[in-house]
Amino acid sequence: MVQAKILVLDSDTGPYEPLKSGLAEHGYEIHTTMTATEALSLAGAHPYQAALVALSLAQDGDLLLGLQAECPGLPLIIVSCPEVRPMPPPVVKLADNTVGKPFTLDTLRLMLDRTLELALLRSRLRRERQDWGEALAPLATNGANDDESAPIGASLDEVLVHKLRTIVPNMEVLGRGSLYRAVLSHVEKLLLSVVMAECRGNQVKSAEILGINRNTLRKKLREFGITSPRRND
Known part of the structure; x- marks a missing residue:
């Protein structure tokens, strides 16, 4: 087939x-x-x-x-x-x-396997980003005026603080007590997915960038169901 x-x-x-x-x-x-x-x-x-x-x-x-x-x-x-x-x-x-x-046949096959796995990971990441953006859009805009966007050139901290301030007042939409599950865990999953994709599946490099050990990274990947592409070392 x-x-x-x-x-x-x-x-x-x-x-x-x-x-x-x-x-x-x-x-x-x-x-x-x-x-x-x-x-x-x-x-x-x-x-x-x-x-x-x-x-x-x-x-x-x-x-x-x-x-x-x-x-x-x-x-x-x-x-x-x-x-x-x-x-x-x-x-x-x-x-x-x-x-x-x-x-050789095996070399080419492994390279194709790895490349397609990376492409699949990136595709999933794009869908995650889109789904996440659509899920938070009503919360981020509820009660906020057009002139309340984060300023151009704002730092990452400033952007995150601005977005969270638009979400927290509307927690009842998410359900009381579910803010962590709805926001922080999803952000963590996206962060891991982005780093793994940018490092082309290299867990050693990904762990170094994230500032965690490799065993912790592996545990997180399993927890979130993130596929780690096979490397052709």
């Missing part, structure tokens, strides 16, 4: 051909092309879950932007090789992951 369609853009598609059947066994359908024009056409015609793009064809980043314009949110994996110079800044900024040639 096909679980994900993957677009491959590389001037040398030979290394991918013998891996197609093996990747298919893991639910990956691979579409290969050697031209940017065809890649853009394919991206507009198929709901790809990720794209592998040779670094030699993505030097200025415009092609990557074009692919994401045709297929919004498309995760991008840059395929590098020893003879190609280091990635330029525009490509580094747009790339979700990198994989180097030559690669």
Whole structure:
């Protein structure tokens, strides 16, 4: 059963051909092309879950932007090789992951697994942000005038204090005694999700940024049901 369609853009598609059947066994359908024009056409015609793009064809980043314009949110994996110079800044900024040639079936499969898990985590995070914003919008605006917004350039503390002051007077909407569950625990979950996504699933780095030990982070991830993407170390 096909679980994900993957677009491959590389001037040398030979290394991918013998891996197609093996990747298919893991639910990956691979579409290969050697031209940017065809890649853009394919991206507009198929709901790809990720794209592998040779670094030699993505030097200025415009092609990557074009692919994401045709297929919004498309995760991008840059395929590098020893003879190609280091990635330029525009490509580094747009790339979700990198994989180097030559690669094995397992290497490519694990990279695809990891990239799609990260994409899923980010998608869940976006939904959480949207749901959270919609849930608090009536509370944040109830009884507040348009000129009562936090000032431009306000610090994080000032923004949080302003928002909480608009929420607390309307606690009866949430239900007495449920403010912590409705606000603080959700904020904690969003914080953990953001840090894990930005650190690409690296628990050691995430724990360091958060200022907690790794065991505590693992406990929190389990508690909130946050998926920790597998790393390809």
